[in-house]
Amino acid sequence: MSALLRVEDLRVCFRTMGPLKALVTGTKAPFIDAVCGVSFEIHKGETLALVGESGSGKSTIARTIIGLQRAVSGSIRIDGQEIEELSGAERKPYLRRMAMMFQDPIGSLSPRLTVRSLLTEPFRIHGLKHPDLGGEAERLLRMVGLPADFARRYPHQLSGGQARRVGIARALALNPDLIIADEPTAGLDVSVQGEVLNLLARLQDELGMAILIITHNLNVVRHMTDRMAIMYLGRFIEVGSTERIFDQPRHPYTEALLAANPEPDPDAVLNRIELKGEVPSLMRRPSGCEFHTRCRYAQDICSRVFPEPSASEDAEHSFRCHFPLGRGSDRPLETTLSSAGPKSDDGQS
Known part of the structure; x- marks a missing residue:
């Protein structure tokens, strides 16, 4: 079965100092490797988790896949099409097939836009016309279990769980084949975490989308992922099925x-x-x-x-x-x- 997303030998670097300072100090390579030669693939309907300590490169991989960060080298393919070689206009149809849920559920929503505007913003960004954007916003809210009147609210009027649901709805706006969820349960109460995870699992079953989850929460990984990749200093050091790695690391x-x-059983x-x-x-x-x-x-x-x-x-x-x-x-x-x-x-x- 061909992969929906295939990443090969991905390398991402960040500057550690400006060009002038590098020249004065004689630093030939003022860069650090945040991601070093990472390769993986995700198939339709599959859930893959990236796991590791903070700073290991998980979110950098996600931002590079979605086009918010450029790779130094490597390949990112969607259904076999290399997107790193495409120009901005040529990349848009392929980037539409992916959506990202950012780590901060409220901070990732513009405080000056209503929920309706936030949910319909992807259509404007991609230049897509829709006969009834208001109705589309209400449909997306229903999909994530929120009333239609939430369309008139602003982000500061939402709880963390409600803001996360709005983020999920916005990610679903253009019917993506892949959702990248960066710490989808961060900052949420345990009961709300379960609701959000069950919602994602239900939507995946209904829509058949693939999910790439970035998380520190191993209980989340075990609950809803098929495979997992362990990262350390920008590299994959162990990759396999979730069940196999939990049972036989x-x-x-x-x-x-x-x-x-954490173990919930006190005994x-x-x-x-x-x-x-x-x-x-x-x-x-x-x-x-x-x-x-x-x-x-x-x-x-x-x-x-x-x-x-x-x-x-x-x-x-x-x-x-x-x-x-x-x-x-x-x-x-x-x-x-x-x-x-x-x-x-x-x-x-």
Whole structure:
């Protein structure tokens, strides 16, 4: 089955200083790699989660896919069409097939526009005519469980949950094939979080759209995603089905994330894993495996050689680790290591 969205070897950089300062200080490459060689695909009707600590590059990937950030290199294809090579006007029909829900539900809504204007704004931006924009706004509100009279309200008159529903409605305005949801439950009460997640799941079943979820909340990931990708310092370090990764994590970083997930049962026996040290700076990436400075299983080779991708027997679960965790054990399972010498930090994910 062909992929709806295919991202290959995506690299995104940000400047660390202006051109003049770089010239004066003699800095040849005043950039940091926020996303390093990331590749993945999403199929129609599928839900993929990007998981990782703040600053790992999750939102940067989302903003690059949607066209708010340009990539330095790499490929972004929708149904096989490369969109990075298209001009602004040529990109619009393809960008219409995607919509994004931003992390701040109220802050992402213009305070000077009514809900009606916010919901119909995508039609104006893309130059699309509609015979009844008012009726369309009411239809979108009904889809997300809000009364029609909400069309006259302003964002400051909405609660966090209501603003999130308006954000979902706005994302659905042009019938996209893919919705990118950046922390869809951030800042919401637990009960409201459940309502929003159930709403997204229902709309996905009804409309058949794919969803890319960016979240720290592993309970959200387990509840509604098919596959997940774990990010660390701008790279994918483990990718696979959600069920497989939760049951059999192979990378030590994934193991630590899952162990830190809140447990609602007060009588549950917790086995927390403490990660020592701070997250390294993107400006000073560690050599070899970038996680070795915090990994309790790290050995000498981990500080020298960047790990190549490995895969499980069925090739649907990949990870980057010299000593991946063994099944049903808290000890790493040694793998056959390449005899190649030390590798630079420019390895691809």
